[in-house]
Amino acid sequence: MTPEQTPHALITGGSSGLGLALGRALDGLGWTVVTDARDADRLAGAIADTDVRGIPGDVADANHRRDLAAHVDDLGGLDLLVLNASTLGPLPMRPLHDYAPGDVGEVLHTNAGAHAALLAVLAPRLRPGAAVVGISSDAAVQHYPTWGLYGASKAALDHLVLTFGAEAGHAAYAVDPGDMRTPMHQDAFPGEDIGDRPLPESVVPRLLALLERRPPSGRYVAADIAPAVPA
Numbered sequence: 438m439t440p441e442q443t444p445h446a447l448i449t450g451g452s453s454g455l456g457l458a459l460g461r462a463l464d465g466l467g468w469t470v471v472t473d474a475r476d477a478d479r480l481a482g483a484i485a486d487t488d489v490r491g492i493p494g495d496v497a498d499a500n501h502r503r504d505l506a507a508h509v510d511d512l513g514g515l516d517l518l519v520l521n522a523s524t525l526g527p528l529p530m531r532p533l534h535d536y537a538p539g540d541v542g543e544v545l546h547t548n549a550g551a552h553a554a555l556l557a558v559l560a561p562r563l564r565p566g567a568a569v570v571g572i573s574s575d576a577a578v579q580h581y582p583t584w585g586l587y588g589a590s591k592a593a594l595d596h597l598v599l600t601f602g603a604e605a606g607h608a609a610y611a612v613d614p615g616d617m618r619t620p621m622h623q624d625a626f627p628g629e630d631i632g633d634r635p636l637p638e639s640v641v642p643r644l645l646a647l648l649e650r651r652p653p654s655g656r657y658v659a660a661d662i663a664p665a666v667p668a
């Protein structure tokens with residue numbers, strides 16, 4: 438692959454969990470991958486043995502989103518944008534009536550509003566044929582006690598991503614990855630043994646298959662996407 442042919446991806450939240458697993462996989466496939474996370478040291482350590490480019494920062498910060506856009510300009514555009522970074526909000530998870538007003542804004546902004554703003558700033562930088570993936574959750578469409586605010590933010594993200602796809606003509610997918618054995622999942626279930634949950638690496642082949650097959654834009658559950666059969 439020449440540098441001009443190398444596909445480019447930006448994944449928010451790539452120092453851990455699904456974002457890291459996907460970034461590492463795309464890097465291994467020859468993509469140029471840009472990612473971010475707030476903890477600069479953890480980000481640097483997580484991608485140290487890869488060619489993934491880490492840009493530390495908070496996706497909720499407009500200055501950081503401008504940094505990401507400047508980096509994408511240096512690359513010459515994007516072929517894949519994955520909106521993955523996410524917060525559960527204050528822990529432990531709690532019923533809606535126990536949220537402080539500031540918590541509501543923080544969760545909705547990080548998980549949905551900031552990603553809408555990132556979509557807006559990156560829209561002119563998406564190359565023809567680019568795809569946008571919002572990492573969703575079953576909580577976006579089901580109503581579990583204590584998951585209301587997070588679920589609402591994921592429902593909003595789904596709506597934003599899929600509307601953007603319809604408006605901009607790019608393939609757009611809201612993907613529920615299912616439960617994964619990650620720090621976020623452990624945060625949601627403190628003290629619980631989450632060793633039976635699948636690793637985020639198990640979701641990556643399903644995301645890659647989605648991107649390869651390019652079904653109609655829409656909401657997908659990762660477990661329903663057959664991974665590609667190795668040649």
Ligand SMILES: NC(=O)c1ccc[n+]([C@@H]2O[C@H](COP(=O)([O-])OP(=O)(O)OC[C@H]3O[C@@H](n4cnc5c(N)ncnc54)[C@H](OP(=O)(O)O)[C@@H]3O)[C@@H](O)[C@H]2O)c1
Pocket residue numbers: 449450451452453454455456473474475476477479494495496497520521522523524547572573574575613614615616617618619620621622637
């Ligand atoms: N794990 C599950 O069971 C599960 C189930 C359904 C859906 N999901 C979704 O899957 C996605 C990945 O979750 P995960 O479980 O892989 O999480 P994770 O292991 O906790 O990783 C989250 C990543 O996002 C980064 N991040 C968090 N807030 C950020 C911000 N404001 N700006 C930039 N980066 C930020 C984190 O680094 P810093 O903390 O250093 O910023 C980290 O790199 C999320 O959208 C989550 O909602 C997860």
